[in-house]
Each structure stands twice: as structure tokens, then as C-alpha cells.
Amino acid sequence: MKELIQLYLKKVYYTVMRHGFDKTGLTKSKIIFSNLFLHIHPVKVHRRSLMFKTTMGLGVMSLALFIILTITGVLIMFHYVPSIALGPDNLPDAYGRMLNLRSNLFWGGFIRNMHRWSAHAMVAVVAMHMLRVFLTGSYRNGREFNWVIGVILGLLTILLSYTGYLLPWDQLAYWGVKVGTEIAKIAPGGDLIRGILLGDNDVGQEALLRFYVLHVAVLPIIISIFIAIHLFRIRKDGGLGRPADTSQEKLIPVSDCGRVENNSFFKSCRSYQLVEFVEGTEPKVNEEVEQMVFAWPKLIVREIIVTLLITVLMVIFSIMFDAGLEGPADPNHPTNPSKAPWYFLGLQELVSYHGFIGGVLIPGLLVVLVALVPYIEMFIETGLKLNRKIVSGVWFHKERLLENSIFLSLYIIMIFLIIMGTFFRGENWSFVYPFAIQSGGGH
Amino acid sequence: MENKENKENKKMDRREFMVNSAVFGLLGALFAVGSGAVYKFLKPVVSYQTPKKFRLNIKDLPPVGDELIFQEQKTLVRRKSLSEVAAISLVCTHLGCIVNKVATGFLCPCHGSQYDNEGLVVGGPAPKTLSWHFIKVIPGNQIEIDTGTSLAENTFFKI
Numbered sequence: 287m288k289e290l291i292q293l294y295l296k297k298v299y300y301t302v303m304r305h306g307f308d309k310t311g312l313t314k315s316k317i318i319f320s321n322l323f324l325h326i327h328p329v330k331v332h333r334r335s336l337m338f339k340t341t342m343g344l345g346v347m348s349l350a351l352f353i354i355l356t357i358t359g360v361l362i363m364f365h366y367v368p369s370i371a372l373g374p375d376n377l378p379d380a381y382g383r384m385l386n387l388r389s390n391l392f393w394g395g396f397i398r399n400m401h402r403w404s405a406h407a408m409v410a411v412v413a414m415h416m417l418r419v420f421l422t423g424s425y426r427n428g429r430e431f432n433w434v435i436g437v438i439l440g441l442l443t444i445l446l447s448y449t450g451y452l453l454p455w456d457q458l459a460y461w462g463v464k465v466g467t468e469i470a471k472i473a474p475g476g477d478l479i480r481g482i483l484l485g486d487n488d489v490g491q492e493a494l495l496r497f498y499v500l501h502v503a504v505l506p507i508i509i510s511i512f513i514a515i516h517l518f519r520i521r522k523d524g525g526l527g528r529p530a531d532t533s534q535e536k537l538i539p540v541s542d543c544g545r546v547e548n549n550s551f552f553k554s555c556r557s558y559q560l561v562e563f564v565e566g567t568e569p570k571v572n573e574e575v576e577q578m579v580f581a582w583p584k585l586i587v588r589e590i591i592v593t594l595l596i597t598v599l600m601v602i603f604s605i606m607f608d609a610g611l612e613g614p615a616d617p618n619h620p621t622n623p624s625k626a627p628w629y630f631l632g633l634q635e636l637v638s639y640h641g642f643i644g645g646v647l648i649p650g651l652l653v654v655l656v657a658l659v660p661y662i663e664m665f666i667e668t669g670l671k672l673n674r675k676i677v678s679g680v681w682f683h684k685e686r687l688l689e690n691s692i693f694l695s696l697y698i699i700m701i702f703l704i705i706m707g708t709f710f711r712g713e714n715w716s717f718v719y720p721f722a723i724q725s726g727g728g729h
Numbered sequence: 730m731e732n733k734e735n736k737e738n739k740k741m742d743r744r745e746f747m748v749n750s751a752v753f754g755l756l757g758a759l760f761a762v763g764s765g766a767v768y769k770f771l772k773p774v775v776s777y778q779t780p781k782k783f784r785l786n787i788k789d790l791p792p793v794g795d796e797l798i799f800q801e802q803k804t805l806v807r808r809k810s811l812s813e814v815a816a817i818s819l820v821c822t823h824l825g826c827i828v829n830k831v832a833t834g835f836l837c838p839c840h841g842s843q844y845d846n847e848g849l850v851v852g853g854p855a856p857k858t859l860s861w862h863f864i865k866v867i868p869g870n871q872i873e874i875d876t877g878t879s880l881a882e883n884t885f886f887k888i
Contacts, residue, residue, distance in 0.1 A: 461826070461839070464824075464825060464826070465824050465825075465826070465839055468823075468824035468825040469824060471825075481772065481773060482768070482771050482772060484773075485771075485773045486773055486776050486777060486778055487776055487778055488778055490777065490778050491777055492773065492777060617827075618800040618801065618803070618827060619827070620826045620827050620838050620839060621838070622829075622838035623838060623839065624826060624838060624839040634840070637824065637840065637854070638840040638841065638853075638854055639854060640854060641823055641824065641854060641856060713838065715838075715839065715840045715841035715853075716841055
């Protein structure tokens with residue numbers, strides 16, 4: 287009887303999962319490719335990809351934050367109304383819902399904090415991910431277009447953050463968005479975009495509704511598609527960018543990556559390494575077969591560790607600090623100073639010198655240059671017939687000294703401007719010392 | 730024989746070309762028409778906000794030499810003499826914040842633009858003078874201020 291039950295359960299198990307958890311290569315492959323969620327991974331990854339210093343886990347961290355944001359965002363949607371009509375408490379509905387979320391609902395404040403802080407963290411982590419990819423030169427050797435996709439993802443992250451910024455309908459939200467949409471007016475054709483975005487002459491009910499729809503439906507769908515393209519291309523390009531020969535590098539020992547038993551029909555055959563016979567010009571072709579190890583369990587476990595780490599960080603931060611909420615939006619009384627979200631404060635600092643140059647020309651040019659940087663590099667190399675050795679995946683490679691210095695300086699200037707706008711600007715945007723700030727602040 | 734096959738291939742190519750161009754052409758047309766329609770659909774046609782024109786009773790105007798701020802309409806009404814009034818916009822010409830009235834003129838809290846009492850820029854990033862609005866006397870002892878207009882400084886109107 288007992289045996290029959292075991293047999294039955296075994297049959298049931300097989301209808302759900304097609305593999306056990308033994309140490310054979312076949313099983314390790316099946317775990318990855320018979321699972322919808324895992325099969326974005328290759329069955330085998332380069333040992334280099336498992337090292338912390340290769341990626342610092344920043345890409346996985348961005349994705350983890352996006353998932354946290356989706357879950358907390360959907361939860362908030364159950365309690366939110368994108369309306370400025372006055373409720374029974376004589377407050378705009380959207381704002382009243384924020385108060386309800388914060389003070390009445392079970393875990394409401396925590397969920398809101400998680401959503402707010404994760405949104406800020408995502409902008410920061412995506413920016414750091416970009417810096418990592420640049421400084422390691424990982425976007426070269428056939429991976430140029432994925433850099434462009436990455437820049438689009440960065441812009442979408444900022445757009446999502448910005449559209450969400452208006453939804454609480456407090457003073458901070460209203461004036462942050464007001465300043466941002468006025469910048470659009472200066473740009474050529476900006477009036478048209480502004481009209482479509484706001485749905486009216488000014489920030490109001492229509493703008494709140496449009497930002498809401500963009501924030502909860504349109505942009506999440508678009509960014510999901512682009513995330514899929516981004517990951518798909520990494521996969522099709524044979525994983526992360528790396529030098530052609532890694533035999534001299536200090537890597538994680540193969541013995542650390544889990545034992546593999548050979549269960550091949552032909553005892554000496556390695557059937558899953560067919561790629562080694564392929565010729566072509568794709569980046570994937572230069573795979574170092576001897577350096578590849580199974581993605582299960584080492585890679586998957588590491589991804590889970592990074593996800594847990596960022597989740598725990600966000601939870602601790604959300605328990606310790608409350609997301610700010612100022613008074614309800616009042617179109618007639620700007621806060622003083624009116625500050626955009628922190629990632630726009632560098633831009634706002636530039637705008638305070640000159641509307642068009644600081645608000646449109648410099649940022650527009652910067653985005654285009656950064657998005658096309660791999661193609662500019664290619665253009666110069668082709669034009670000057672530079673015969674340089676492009677090594678991707680190496681931190682601060684000496685061949686890339688010039689590129690790295692330029693990018694790093696731009697990055698530092700931007701951080702400097704953001705710090706300037708955040709801490710050194712007080713009433714009427716005049717220069718103050720950080721400790722003198724009375725009100726406002728740029729959360 | 731070879732020739733015939735070539736001919737047949739060419740014939741097939743032509744048919745394939747026709748079908749493909751029709752399919753992709755229609756798909757392209759669908760996208761073009763669709764995006765045009767979506768654009769027209771999203772373009773706002775009515776405004777739910779404060780109307781651009783607002784009316785005041787002449788007896789509600791500030792006394793001579795004084796001024797009055799209308800928060801809702803973001804406008805300051807100034808009376809020079811018994812029969813001369815003007816309306817000045819309180820919307821900063823830089824990025825649309827509401828300027829504050831101070832003793833020396835107007836001050837923008839967002840990026841620190843400074844204006845004198847006539848709305849002329851004296852400091853900060855503002856590119857233009859504050860707008861002065863068009864005022865029309867209408868029957869019933871009322872005036873109508875059009876906040877959509879942008880006139881030169883010191884444009885006073887007879888009432």
C-alpha cells in the first residue's frame with residue numbers, strides 16, 4: 287500500500303515538475319529550462335559572471351526594486367483615487383487617501399514608505415548600474431545596442447518616478463511637477479507635449495488623472511517590455527561582457543560551483559556544449575567552454591541573496607523613516623523653496639541659471655550623447671582607423687582612460703549639482719548652508 | 730528547363746512581393762492612422778480650470794494708489810488714479826511659479842527671480858517682464874480682465 291501511494295505521488299510530482307534535484311548535468315539543466323521564470327537564464331554561465339566585482343549585483347537589484355514597486359504599487363491602488371474633488375474632510379480625495387493610507391490602514395504607512403523609498407532607490411541603483419557598465423566597458427564588443435536599451439530604461443525609470451510624484455497631491459508633489467512641466471514649455475514643441483501630458487492649461491484634475499494612468503498602466507507595461515528586451519539581449523549575446531581570455535584571472539574555483547555528475551550516455555561526451563563548434567560574428571561565439579559552470583544553484587542563489595538584501599534594506603529604511611507628506615496642494619501658494627524630486631535637483635539647479643540652456647539644451651544633449659556613446663566611440667575608431675583592442679568587462683581598462691575620465695567627471699558634476707540643489711538652496715533659491723534650512727527639502 | 734524555373738521563381742517573387750508590400754503597407758497605414766487618432770483623442774479640447782477672463786465690479790476695485798491681489802486668478806490689480814487701472818500677472822515668466830508681492834516688487838520662491846514694482850526683471854533667471862493684462866469696460870459697471878493676454882509694462886486702462 288505504502289509503495290503504491292509513493293508511486294502515485296511520484297506520478298503526480300512528475301506532472302508538475304519534470305526533474306528531481308540530483309547532481310547530474312541533465313537535472314541542473316532541466317531546473318533552468320523547464321521553469322518559466324528561470325529559463326531567462328542560460329543553463330551555464332561563465333564563472334566570471336558569478337563574482338561580486340563583475341556586476342556588484344546592481345542589475346538584479348534594479349529588477350528586484352521594480353518587483354517590490356509593482357507589488358506595493360498594486361496594493362496602494364486598492365485604496366487610491368486620482369481625484370481632486372473635495373471629500374467629506376474638505377480635502378482633495380487623492381490627498382485624503384494618503385492620510386487614510388498613512389494613519390488608518392493596517393500597514394498602510396509601511397506600504398507607502400516601501401513604495402516611496404524603493405522608487406528613490408531604483409533611480410539611484412539604475413544610475414549606479416549605468417556607471418558600472420560604463421566603467422567596465424561592458425557595452426562594447428557587440429553589446430552596443432543594449433546600452434541604448436539601458437538608457438531608455440533609465441529614462442523610463444525617471445518618468446515612472448516623476449508621474450508617481452504627483453499622485454499624493456500634496457504641496458511637494460504639486461510644485462515639483464509644476465516646475466517640471468514648465469521646463470517642457472521652453473523646449474521646441476514642448477507646449478504640445480505639455481498639453482497632451484497635462485490634458486489642460488495647467489496642473490489640475492486632468493493632469494492627476496493622466497499621470498495616474500501613465501503611472502499605473504502605460505509606463506509599467508512599456509518598461510516591462512524594455513526590461514524583457516534588455517535581459518533577452520544579454521542572454522542572446524552570451525551573458526555579460528568579458529575579455530576573450532580569462533584563464534589568467536582569479537575566479538571562483540569550479541569546486542565551489544556545485545558538484546556535477548556525468549550521466550551522459552557516452553561517458554566522455556559533453557552534449558550541452560555544442561556552442562563551441564559554432565563560427566560566426568556574434569558576441570556569443572567567443573564562449574570559453576572550460577570556464578562555464580551550471581547556473582543552478584550558484585547563480586540563482588546569488589540572485590536571491592541580492593534580492594533579499596535589497597528587500598531587507600528597504601524594509602529597515604521604511605520602518606525607520608516615514609515618507610514625507612506636506613499639506614494638500616494649493617495652486618496659489620508655492621512652497622518656498624519649491625523643489626523637484628532629488629534626481630531633478632541637478633536639473634533645477636541648472637535651470638536657475640538659464641531656462642533654455644540649463645533646462646533643455648544641456649540635459650537634452652547629455653541624454654543623446656550618453657545614449658549614443660557606444661556609436662560615437664565606434665565612429666571615432668572607424669574614422670581615425672584606430673586599431674585599438676576593445677576589452678569589455680574590465681574595470682578601468684587603460685585603453686578606456688579617456689572615456690572613463692569624461693564619464694566619471696560628468697557623473698561627479700551631476701552629483702555635485704544635485705547636492706547643491708538639495709542642501710545648499712533655501713528660500714527663493716538663494717545660497718544657504720545646509721544647517722540653515724528652515725522648511726522644504728527635497729524628498 | 731533552367732530558364733523556365735528561373736521564370737517561375739521570378740513570378741513567385743513578384744507575387745510574394747505584392748503580398749508582402751500589401752500586408753506591411755496596410756500594417757504601416759494602420760499604425761499611422763491609429764497613432765494620429767490616439768493623438769487627436771488625447772489632445773484636450775475643454776479646460777476644467779479657472780477661466781482666463783474674469784470680471785470685477787468697479788466699486789470693488791482698490792482705492793487710488795493701492796493694489797489688490799486676486800489669488801484664484803493669479804493677478805494683481807493696481808489703480809493709479811480714479812480712472813486708470815492695470816492688471817499684472819503673478820505668474821513668474823521663468824517657470825510659472827506664483828511670485829510674492831514684497832516692498833521692492835515681486836519675488837519668485839522657486840528659483841529666486843526678482844522683479845521691480847513694474848514687473849521688470851532685476852535679478853534671477855526670469856527671461857521676461859511680468860505680463861500686464863488687457864482690461865475691457867463692460868456694461869453694468871464692470872471690468873473684464875483677460876489673463877490670457879501679455880502686454881507691455883505700465884499699460885493702464887481708462888475706466
